[in-house]
Amino acid sequence: MRRDGWLATAIALAGDLSPDTATTRLRLERQVLLAWGTVRTIVWATLDTPLDATLLVVTAIVLATALALAFTPRFEAIASRLALPALLVQLAATLPVTPNHFFLELYATMILALADREGEDAGLVLAGLRWLTVIVLFVTGCQKLAWGHYVHGDFLAFMVGRGDRFADLFAWVLPATEIARLQSYDPFRGGSGPYRVTAPAFVLMSNAVWIAELVLPAALLVPRTRAAATALAVVFVLAVQLGAREMGFAILFANLLMAFAPVAASRIVATVSLAMLAVVGGMAVGVVPGGALVRAWHLW
């Protein structure tokens, strides 16, 4: 009884007061998620992945079928259930090097598979999706703290030294001499370093990353700060992920964050995301120019 009360409070904390709104939100999340999975599989199939081509083609067909069902009112509720076995097959084929993006897609699909056609569980499923989003964002901040490379800016300094694309977001505040020093180290040689800088702006930005990842999830759960936190979180995720050129993850996570946004905003973001995914899918199979972009940008 006490546990039931605790769970009800937790669900209500991330819940939606209107069942109709919850159903609409789930529909948009489902459509984007299945489009994301379909295009991801197409990109995997067209890149030089070590995965079995037949497996990729079969799972792409299953995911595309699920995507089509997600746009039909009668069958939309079973779309995620249809996609789930295909994702589990892909998981088995990619372990232990499965990307984290895929795990996020899988977890969200598992939760969406619990929704029924009548929409009776829509509030519960939406609360599950929101908790998933909040926890993943919070965990990324905890992991950065736990590994201990952000308080002094060491990780970002290391990335600057490696000339990594992710560092372009942060390197502009460092003097050229510091960048040259960091790039002079051989990262495979024991004792190389120190990958530590004293530029206050750089260290501040490094700390801002994990602080944002810990504070924004809490703000997403508080009704008064939810709207602002959603907008800030989308900007934050887009900035970081576009800096890392992980556009696939940016689309996926921005849409999960839309579970907190007004439905009108969710609809706009979902429409833009679906259009972007269609273009990326077209690029991957060669019907839209820009195949090189799919390779250059770390889409999946």
Place this chain on the structure above:
Amino acid sequence: MTAKRNAVVGIVLAVALWPLGQHWLVTRYGGDPWKLGAFAMYATPNLPVLMAVVGTGPTGMAVIDETTLPAWAQQRLDRFRVERLALGTLRDPADIGRMLLTVRPDLTSVDVLIQRTILDPRTARMAVATPRYVYERGGPTSVEPR
């Protein structure tokens, strides 16, 4: 409704708690923090593992040039590197040692040297660990690193 609620709570709790297990696994066995679904990407560098294989034959020891191996053997070595990075010492190189002794019947033993490189958070300098596994023809199939 209760069953579905339990399922949602179970998934959410698993996502919340698994990072603790993954962190323990990675620190215990030296795997890749970026892998295994615990969302630690960009938390710490994940440099590829470096690997060298040295064979001992009738003319002494020599580094095995991987490009001289059959294509399937090269693919297995590449796959091993990826799996070793992800799983650390949980991915034992015994099958690699046996494979090399099979494709190179002239060798009496094979040394597999693997370097894992991490960024030490205390010093902000790189730290390396290079375990060496020695597989002898007719010897035990599984060995402790030296």
